[in-house]
């Protein structure tokens with residue numbers, strides 16, 4: 362029963378993909394001439410592409426290009442021509458470092474906020490103000506003070522991933538069932554042991570959810586940050602290919618970004634399975 | 641109060657702040673009772689009269705607004721490993737196995753014990769509550785009765801001087817409840833454990849308790865009466881209801897729960913709260929009111 366359902370879902374997914382690719386192919390081969398009401402300035406900027414030909418690559422072009430990237434992901438021919446693997450690795454490294462530091466700050470701080478109503482009240486106004494700020498708004502400030510584009514991107518990742526983890530940790534810690542805390546109390550369990558053996562495992566699923574949200578946001582933000590800062594990374598790659606007017610490569614990069622994002626989420630999903638419990 | 645008492649509750653009151661700045665709500669007031677070493681005391685009263693609050697104060701989790709609890713000559717100021725609690729909900733850690741839950745308690749009691757000794761000790765109590773074979777199951781994989789038994793094993797395993805049980809079997813079906821009552825009866829007979837238990841179940845109280853405290857309805861609840869169990873010791877679940885004193889006792893308790901718990905609120909007004917009357921419902925001399933003796937510690 363379950364199995365046949367998932368097979369149906371798979372078949373439907375394949376069908377949708379085929380329809381999408383078919384539609385794409387049709388649109389490419391059908392629309393030839395220049396777009397009639399194009400802004401002349403923009404047409405000049407676009408050069409050849411605006412005058413017809415293949416404005417957009419066909420699915421097959423993209424597939425070929427994807428294959429080229431996959432078969433040689435790590436080549437390095439100077440600053441403007443690096444393999445997609447290297448670019449993704451740069452982005453991943455920044456995300457992971459920023460995310461890791463944010464975890465190290467957010468979880469202990471979230472514990473403190475969750476356990477102490479005083480701290481919660483004291484820190485709440487700061488959190489309320491800082492949380493809605495777009496992480497990219499910090500970028501100029503970071504560049505000015507840190508004077509290093511690499512560290513600045515890591516900082517932006519740090520800033521954007523800290524809030525979901527902080528909020529979720531505080532919430533998870535504050536909503537640990539009274540009963541479990543009372544058990545620890547009647548057993549005269551010390552504060553530290555209660556924190557690690559009762560509160561942490563009880564709040565772990567909520568904390569993991571915060572980590573998943575944070576990592577997803579971090580992966581969204583890194584592309585934008587690297588577009589701003591330039592140099593290396595998949596965001597820079599996309600921007601660079603835009604300057605080269607290589608739509609095929611942009612589409613490839615988009616697909617890679619999606620795939621890596623999915624892999625990151627799946628990894629954390631696997632981790633969170635280890636700490637979930639059923640009551 | 642009597643110096644032989646292990647637990648002595650003296651002038652206990654608990655008030656909660658009223659909702660929205662109202663006057664504080666007095667759950668109970670000027671509460672006095674005691675329990676001797678090795679005694680099994682049950683507390684019966686309507687829902688919401690403050691039974692769990694009393695138990696939490698005895699456990700040291702909650703603090704009284706007035707009065708003191710004295711255990712073994714010392715005032716209770718906080719929780720202690722000498723007083724084990726079986727909570728109203730089983731309160732097992734869902735991420736730990738049966739063994740893990742019990743070992744958590746045992747390690748708290750004897751932090752220096754080596755792993756193997758803790759294991760053996762836990763195993764003994766797992767066997768005692770007949771959970772052999774479920775050591776590595778998580779609470780979610782156990783039935784309600786099994787979970788409650790893990791809770792009891794966890795409380796017993798730290799070898800407390802006093803067991804505090806808050807309606808441990810109320811969420812169970814009658815059959816399971818009966819089986820667990822038998823086990824508890826057995827364990828208490830073996831260990832001569834001093835036990836304080838809250839229950840709604842009259843038969844459970846009559847089977848297990850030496851004395852039954854009857855609590856009036858709140859707010860400002862009081863101990864109205866202390867019913868001394870006149871059924872002989874060595875009771876068994878299959879036999880105890882055949883004893884001549886069973887129905888007088890049972891009727892007395894039901895009567896209390898159904899009608900007198902409300903009426904007694906007025907009646908107790910004149911009684912010295914330090915000495916709630918003790919009653920001995922018996923079969924002899926039908927038609928006579930039960931003997932009322934003014935000494936609670938009788």
Ligand SMILES: Nc1ncnc2c1ncn2[C@@H]1O[C@H](COP(=O)(O)OP(=O)(O)OP(=O)(O)O)[C@@H](O)[C@H]1O
Nearest residue numbers: 656657667685686687688689690691692693694858
């Ligand atoms: N933290 C609290 N704040 C305010 N009121 C409370 C609090 N805890 C308990 N109460 C009140 O105290 C009264 C007694 O509660 P308690 O849990 O002791 O009842 P109980 O006798 O154990 O009832 P039950 O048989 O249903 O378990 C209730 O009326 C409840 O509303």
Ligand SMILES: [Mg+2]
Nearest residue numbers: 691692728806
């Ligand atoms: Mg209760």
